[in-house]
Amino acid sequence: MLGAGAPGARGQYSRGTGTPGRLRVIVLTYVLVALELTCLFMRFSILPYLTRQLGLDSVAFGYLQTTFGVLQLLGGPLFGRFADQRGARAAFTLSFLAASAFYLLLAAACSPSLPGLALLYAAPLPAALAHGLPAAQMVIADLSAPEERPAALGRLGLCSGVGMILGSLLGGTLSAACGIQCPAFVALVASLVAAVLSFTCIPTSTKGVSANAQATPPGAPKASIFDLKAISRLLLQPGVLPVFLVKVVSGFPSGLFLVMFSIISMDFFQLDAAQAGYLTSFFGVLQMVIQGVVIGWLSSHFSEGTLLRASVLIFIAVGVAMALMSNVLHFCLLMPGLVFSLCALNVVTDSMLTKAVSASDTGTMLGLCASIQPLTRTVGPTVGGLLYRSFGVPVFGHVQFATNVLVLLVLWRQPLPQKRDKVG
Numbered sequence: 001m002l003g004a005g006a007p008g009a010r011g012q013y014s015r016g017t018g019t020p021g022r023l024r025v026i027v028l029t030y031v032l033v034a035l036e037l038t039c040l041f042m043r044f045s046i047l048p049y050l051t052r053q054l055g056l057d058s059v060a061f062g063y064l065q066t067t068f069g070v071l072q073l074l075g076g077p078l079f080g081r082f083a084d085q086r087g088a089r090a091a092f093t094l095s096f097l098a099a100s101a102f103y104l105l106l107a108a109a110c111s112p113s114l115p116g117l118a119l120l121y122a123a124p125l126p127a128a129l130a131h132g133l134p135a136a137q138m139v140i141a142d143l144s145a146p147e148e149r150p151a152a153l154g155r156l157g158l159c160s161g162v163g164m165i166l167g168s169l170l171g172g173t174l175s176a177a178c179g180i181q182c183p184a185f186v187a188l189v190a191s192l193v194a195a196v197l198s199f200t201c202i203p204t205s206t207k208g209v210s211a212n213a214q215a216t217p218p219g220a221p222k223a224s225i226f227d228l229k230a231i232s233r234l235l236l237q238p239g240v241l242p243v244f245l246v247k248v249v250s251g252f253p254s255g256l257f258l259v260m261f262s263i264i265s266m267d268f269f270q271l272d273a274a275q276a277g278y279l280t281s282f283f284g285v286l287q288m289v290i291q292g293v294v295i296g297w298l299s300s301h302f303s304e305g306t307l308l309r310a311s312v313l314i315f316i317a318v319g320v321a322m323a324l325m326s327n328v329l330h331f332c333l334l335m336p337g338l339v340f341s342l343c344a345l346n347v348v349t350d351s352m353l354t355k356a357v358s359a360s361d362t363g364t365m366l367g368l369c370a371s372i373q374p375l376t377r378t379v380g381p382t383v384g385g386l387l388y389r390s391f392g393v394p395v396f397g398h399v400q401f402a403t404n405v406l407v408l409l410v411l412w413r414q415p416l417p418q419k420r421d422k423v424g
Contacts, residue, residue, distance in 0.1 A: 022143055026152075028201055029136045030159050032092060035194050036132040037163025038170065039099065039187035043106065045171025046183050050109065053180065054116050068124045069378035073371045075128035077231045080367015083138050084360055087205040091135040091363065092198035100191040101126035107184035132194075134370040138363040141354040142206040150299035150307075150351045157291020157343055164284035207359050234364055239356040242414075247349040248372055250312055250407045253319070253400035254342060255373070259380030260388055260396075268393050269328040279328070286336055291343035304348050309411055311344035315404040323397030 051061045083091035102123050109119035137153060144152040174182040235241050257264075265271045265279065298307060314337050321334040350369055354362045387395045 029139045032194055033136045033159040034162045035190055037160055038167040039190050041164050041167025042171035042183040042187050045168055046175050046180050049180055066378055069374040071124050071128035072374035076371035077367045079131040080134055080364040083135055083363030088139050089202040089204050092202050093195050095130050095132040095135055096191050096195035096198055098126040098129035100188055103184050103188035107181055110181035131370055134366040137366045139206050141362045146355055150347055151296030153350055154291050154295035154347045158288050161284040161288025165281050168280055234361055243349055243352050250404055251345050253403050255376035256380050256384040257396040260384040286339040290340050295343055295347050304352055307344050307348045311341045312404050312408045314341045316401055319397045319401030323394040
């Protein structure tokens with residue numbers, strides 16, 4: 001590991017080089033992401049039971065989830081700008097300290113002797129700054145050559161799959177064996193350990209000398225982290241807004257379906273908690289294989305534009321299948337296509353967007369990208385619930401089909417501007 005006083009901890013690494021220090025930082029980044037997502041899925045496994053224990057109904061639970069979404073939506077771009085200006089070490093450390101504060105409040109809310117409801121509603125506040133995945137994406141983008149970037153970002157899918165499977169397993173096992181408070185304490189300790197590793201082993205900056213010079217020209221005042229105009233101007237740079245809109249619009253219908261999936265699995269598929277857990281694990285395994293292996297292989301043989309169009313085409317096919325499905329077996333058969341489209345869309349657009357902006361702005365750009373999922377979680381329960389009650393499960397397939405047909409027509413009529421599109 002690199003120590004805080006080692007030359008690599010203070011300096012910068014050049015992109016695409018195979019230096020041992022650079023490789024150690026990349027491996028540690030993957031480990032930190034797996035740790036963060038393991039804690040996240042432990043939280044998912046206990047939060048519904050905690051809200052029920054505290055007497056909240058499904059409506060109040062929805063309000064709590066919306067609060068999480070809004071705060072992370074607002075915090076994502078600001079965190080990205082903080083990462084660009086303060087560097088990778090500060091970004092990772094801040095994210096894990098914020099996560100530690102969240103899990104501390106969550107663990108305290110489990111205690112009968114404390115005001116659990118107030119603590120539960122206070123817990124989302126520090127979570128607004130818990131954005132370890134965008135910080136990791138920034139580090140990977142900074143330390144990878146442009147032609148290696150889709151594969152390098154895709155390997156984060158392995159971390160997501162590990163976190164999904166391990167977190168769900170640990171959350172259920174620990175809460176059953178030691179009580180609902182135990183997973184929150186384990187996540188608290190793990191987040192504190194990750195914060196220490198981040199502060200001692202992650203370099204101050206991963207952007208390189210030229211990017212740092214570009215970010216702060218000599219004699220110029222240091223830009224504010226809260227400069228919203230600078231954040232919005234990033235979207236107006238050439239080649240950014242079209243790709244960003246494709247990322248938002250194409251993935252939104254699937255996001256709606258996934259937001260409602262817990263309800264659909266109970267009502268439509270008639271699954272119990274254990275069966276739903278197996279289905280989630282299957283999803284995690286698919287994500288590990290597809291994003292961690294398949295996307296990397298495809299990115300070395302096809303251009304980013306080709307992969308983006310392929311993801312939209314498969315979204316269309318999955319939409320048709322989703323509109324026709326009637327049981328969980330049908331869903332298992334269409335799930336590989338759904339996971340492939342989601343993974344390809346996210347990896348390719350993240351790669352294209354980080355190439356379209358300067359190296360000094362990759363963190364801010366990835367922070368904007370990280371706000372898309374909280375946006376879906378914010379509006380998804382309301383929009384998805386209304387669609388589900390009014391039209392049933394097939395409506396999600398219809399919306400996905402229609403939306404992605406329009407996206408595909410736009411992509412064919414007006415090809416996206418690309419920078420170093422060929423990655424093989």
